[in-house]
Amino acid sequence: MPQSDTPLPRQPVRPFLVSVKHVIDITPALRRICFTSPLLADYPDVSGGAHIKIMMAHGEQTVPVLPTLTDKGPRWLVPEDKPLIRTFSVRAFRRNACEIDIDFALHADSGPATRFAQQAQEGDVLAISGPGGPHPMLQPARHYYMAGDLTALPAISAMIEDMPADSDGHIALLVPTSDAIQDLPVPDKVTLTWVIGNSADSDKLTVPFLQHSMENINSYFWFGGEENIVVPLRNHVRRNMEVARTAIYAVPYWRDGKDEDAYHQNRHTVMDS
Ligand SMILES: Cc1cc2nc3c(=O)[nH]c(=O)nc-3n(C[C@H](O)[C@H](O)[C@H](O)COP(=O)(O)OP(=O)(O)OC[C@H]3O[C@@H](n4cnc5c(N)ncnc54)[C@H](O)[C@@H]3O)c2cc1C
Structure with a gap:
């Protein structure tokens, strides 16, 4: 930006x-x-x-x-x-x-x-309102691993613009149809994968995402979107890779079948779990 x-x-x-x-x-x-x-x-x-x-x-x-x-x-x-x-x-x-x-x-x-x-x-x-959330949203790191759906695409697109040109890593995005794909200017060593599907297809994104090798030092992990994308990725990174919480942003933005008023409290329970 x-x-x-x-x-x-x-x-x-x-x-x-x-x-x-x-x-x-x-x-x-x-x-x-x-x-x-x-x-x-x-x-x-x-x-x-x-x-x-x-x-x-x-x-x-x-x-x-x-x-x-x-x-x-x-x-x-x-x-x-x-x-x-x-x-x-x-x-x-x-x-x-x-x-x-x-x-x-x-x-x-x-x-x-x-x-x-x-x-x-x-x-x-x-x-x-005034702005909230981590500041800056893109934490300094060498390796970036990001995943999300259409609701996370705005934040991920903005962060890509702030990424140093020599960053590496992987970004995966779940979008409903192929005409939702955009030409995002990722750094040369960052791979970008688009997956077509809706929230019921979140494992089409999460399963291959977790097959990528990921560094756990000098890395920043950013996951946003429907709960079923965010939770498995967050759990893997935190529990299996033992990455420090400070290097992980994992916020379930919405949950299928619940409006934001109904989901608000659940979101915080999920984030604290
Ligand atoms: C920190 C944060 C940042 C966010 N940033 C963005 C953003 O930049 N752009 C953006 O579009 N969204 C963003 N979201 C998600 C957005 O807040 C939710 O999608 C919200 O529910 C949309 O409100 P609504 O009034 O359209 O639907 P609601 O009244 O909240 O929900 C109505 C119905 O629609 C369903 N629903 C909600 N979102 C979706 C969806 N994306 N696809 C399919 N069904 C859905 C709900 O499950 C519910 O059944 C963000 C959420 C958070 C927490």
Whole structure:
């Protein structure tokens, strides 16, 4: 991600409104929405792949209601005002242009975030939080081993842009159809494998991925996407290879059959297991 703009330190950010500037279909399955707001001039330093909450209006609302800042953090004093909240990744941030890009996987089992993306028009509004997650998302290493699905592709694409040219390793991506494949500019010694399938086919990715030889020193392991991709890879790396937790990012982004509200607590249980 271009880092030419002057970074600001990380600090708590009150959620604020951003509006759709333009929409680009990267592939039929992945839609990039560029959001803008003058407040992005003061947004904290962001690395590609940082976590971000999006907050969407519901019912009769035309714009999401912003929280009140309390001693316990942001709260909605009228519970019904609370927007629909989903977690996404920062694909790119351009401070000088006051623009932030988020890539949305357009899945058929659509929830509010997918619907927002499918219907997005210039001027549509949602709220975003400050950035979260590891900072920087791409930890310094010589060997990179990454895997994920369409929901992890935005973060992985952003991290590839930040990888030193002499890095080596392996990246595997599970995407629903062959037209979701992109030409990603990986370093020469990083191999990239695309696997076609949906979340029920996660072993088509995980089984061959684990047959690659992987170094456990000076390495960074990054796994995101549906739970059945992330958990077996994380367990192998942690238990069989005995890699330090600090060298592993393993976050189940979603679980088939559960919306994000229902999955949120499970996700933390899975991550702690
Ligand atoms: C840290 C983090 C970063 C993420 N970054 C991104 C990102 O950059 N881009 C992105 O697209 N997603 C990303 N996700 C995943 C995204 O939050 C979930 O896919 C979320 O459920 C989408 O919200 P929704 O409103 O569309 O669907 P929900 O209302 O949450 O779910 C509705 C139904 O759709 C199913 N579902 C959810 N996601 C998918 C999917 N991808 N394919 C098929 N079915 C699905 C659910 O199981 C449920 O049955 C990220 C998640 C996390 C935790």
